[in-house]
Amino acid sequence: MVTQLDFDTDLTFTADEMMTIVASRELSDGDVVFVGIGIPSTAANLARRTHAPNVVLVYESGTIGTKPTRPPLSIGDGELAETADAVVSVSEIFSYWLQGGRIDIGFLGAAQLDRWGNLNTTVVGDYDHPTVRLPGAGGAPEIAFNARKTMIVLRQNPRAFVDRLDFISSVGHYEGHGSRRALGAAGSGPSIIITDIGVLRPDVTTHELVLVSLHPGRTIDEALNGTGWALRVSDELTTTEPPTASELAALRELSSS
Amino acid sequence: MVTQLDFDTDLTFTADEMMTIVASRELSDGDVVFVGIGIPSTAANLARRTHAPNVVLVYESGTIGTKPTRPPLSIGDGELAETADAVVSVSEIFSYWLQGGRIDIGFLGAAQLDRWGNLNTTVVGDYDHPTVRLPGAGGAPEIAFNARKTMIVLRQNPRAFVDRLDFISSVGHYEGHGSRRALGAAGSGPSIIITDIGVLRPDVTTHELVLVSLHPGRTIDEALNGTGWALRVSDELTTTEPPTASELAALRELSSS
Amino acid sequence: MPTITTLHDAVAEHVHDGDTVALEGFTHLIPVAAGHEIIRQRRRDLRLVRMTPDIVYDQMIGAGAATSLVFSWGGNPGVGSLHRFREAIEKGYPHPLSIEEHSHGGMAVRYSAGASGLPFGVLRGYTGTDLPRYTDSISTVQCPFTGESLAAVSALNPDVGIIHAQQADRDGNIGLWGIQGVQKEAVLASRRSIVTVEEVVDTFDSRVRVVLPSWVISAIAVVPRGAHPSYAHGYYERDNVYYREWDEISRDHDRFNEWLEQHVYDTEDFAQHLAMTPHVAGV
């Protein structure tokens, strides 16, 4: 579902490119990022090639400080091990590195997300008699719990942005209002949700997700219609800065390698 | 304190040699042995060079399957790492290997031992105001608890073989009569105590240590006088088979290398 | 000391109906040949354990070898769903499959606890999620020093742990390198273990980083390309085409059953299956 958007320059970009570039911009030089495959991996590698050359990529397969030349197809690609500073066991990556508080930013995706940034990657429907059995939690519960903060990348539509999750696989801001902290979670939870329509961030006091930015050409109505609850819109709603020529060039070079 | 003993052949041997050879004979081919420095290490290496070529030596420094050419001076000698099948962290050697139930036999020494084979390596006198501060427990408590069985090598005199330990550092048969099992210990405890006078083994029901063998030339009186409690003597007391010419030759070649 | 034997004999001796069996390998060195052999010998009622059930577990579940599955992520990596796994859970075909579901962190802690001779392990996680509601092997424990409540998970101690590695030496020690996953933990937590290897060598490759000594291994079998379609670092690459094609083969259970007959039941061993898989045959 690639949406072609013409903008006021001659730069044309897809929704995926917009999402990847927004995610990439969120990373600062030197950040230690726990990444999965797909947009997170591409975004982290894009950041490493543009504004954040010292971003550190950690994959749950146990590769620390990987510098892949092309976007990996699986979190366990051989190149991740070959270009890593260190390769450790999966046990160690979860204990000493993720739970040990060594990860600044964790990337997450999901099938469903609620207004508090909690995630479902387990089932659609009843757990014992599911309509759709999803792959399951994987490492997401621990990333959500233990990374200093998390970024969520998810296309915005009413099947995904739901009023109530069928299953809580990973905790975001839980029931809001600081309730996350009482669970004993180490990190501060989702700091940004990047969709194909715009950007949501948690309200500083209630922690409910708020639409803070629309991507070029997208509308508030699209965001509201794509959300299964009454989405709050920021008083200071902005337009996402479109991809620059150099961002697009770097991303496309990366994707074609 | 090397005692020279003339036996009925022309073979002369020291008390240390007798102890080392008895310890070596206790090892069977293929046994996985957790060894410290000194007599245990020499005994295990002697076994490996004589009747038990496939005995596996594990040192608490994390070296597994070491094949040193000479007796190591410290449990962390470089040669132990160089000749090992695997080198793992100290954390791993205690968790996956010792506590994980992978060790058949653990060797132990001590400053004090009681009638149940409990050991003191911590203090002589009061803990807070010790007469003699000893090095402490090291890895002995876990060896004593988790190895399938343990062997203790200790010179027999009333300072060492005491009625009551000043401090229990490592558990043997605890209070006897199967009380060890109730502590949650995985292994079965001390199976043999090898002294400069003879050999003690636990009674099968009470688990109290019983003198079962005297080394050539040693007497029951020496054993009784060397023990700070009323030492039981087996009805079937035997004489330890003296070192054979080939055992002595192998041991001396090892010690001089 | 392990026997160096055929995979047929290793599975015949060590894997029994009703066993708890863990085949591990995290994206790399997945013991696929061993999974096929278990199917070929028509084992039943297995409790299958694996952090990331992927194609090989889809095949074993689809063949009806398992009645329960212990896992944390079940999918075809980079492609999508596992159709045999889903049909078993969603529709009870070929028969119902009960599940014991964890997160990766929880599974890793369970294997470590099992390898460490402990009945449980501790982690930060699970609180606030719905997993503890459905999974009995998740509980809580209080820190005796801080009073803090933490997640506890029961230890995993499979009857048989099965892994694939690059090399065995002549003494039966196992050497592997690259991404190492939870293979060491899976072997050390298990009562018995089978290792398939690419080859037996006189001296390990200098790249070897993880060594499992011979005396913790029950049986070794040499199975070149035994991790296909996953990869063996230094030997062959991941067969991404196969992962995509599996989606097609597994989507319909009649089509799957046909594949099963041809590639597993009608073959003698994994080499015959590989020879029938076009893009592999020439390698």
Added chain:
Amino acid sequence: MPTITTLHDAVAEHVHDGDTVALEGFTHLIPVAAGHEIIRQRRRDLRLVRMTPDIVYDQMIGAGAATSLVFSWGGNPGVGSLHRFREAIEKGYPHPLSIEEHSHGGMAVRYSAGASGLPFGVLRGYTGTDLPRYTDSISTVQCPFTGESLAAVSALNPDVGIIHAQQADRDGNIGLWGIQGVQKEAVLASRRSIVTVEEVVDTFDSRVRVVLPSWVISAIAVVPRGAHPSYAHGYYERDNVYYREWDEISRDHDRFNEWLEQHVYDTEDFAQHLAMTPHVAGV
């Protein structure tokens, strides 16, 4: 990214009076130069942590740098007692030293728990011994699945973890090989870390087995022979003569204080101390 600096500046910046400081290295790669520098800068009231306090801790305790010691085995390996350690405990000289005593297994679990962000760790042991009676950081915990009672120990999270390694690369990554002890755990459990290395290299030696990435290290200092009298695999051997001689030097505190003046307070750095140590000087 760590600063590559002098050992003087690393200690001045990262080790403060009253800190909990762990110098680790299990028989191999003991960070002796760093211990001397801490003495030289006259740090006081340290809580020293180390599984096997040996010569370097005897020196630090004898110099009066520590008011408490967390440990599991304190001796001069292969030689006998640590006289400065014993006189501190037995006679309160140079001042009383409080101790927190564990076993090796307990200490290893405490470091692992600290590195893992957990408040405690679990092990089989301690039950039946007198250690829990005197050590508050030993308790028990019940398995929520089996009801079994196990030993629990509180996590160790030193303010500063200090280790010695063979090599740093130009990016500040640390590489070591041979016996690896609990160095990784000590660094990852600590809030700050200092690493002394034999040399900085363009590319790690192929024997490197443990790599600590630059971003977990606070400061690196190049100190050749910085682990003397212990050894650095591939660089130099253990100085067994020095271990025996230490028994003589440390037995009497006047003799020790004289050594301390000459070898630490009156020297600029570790190289000067080594130059004064006859059997080392020529190396």
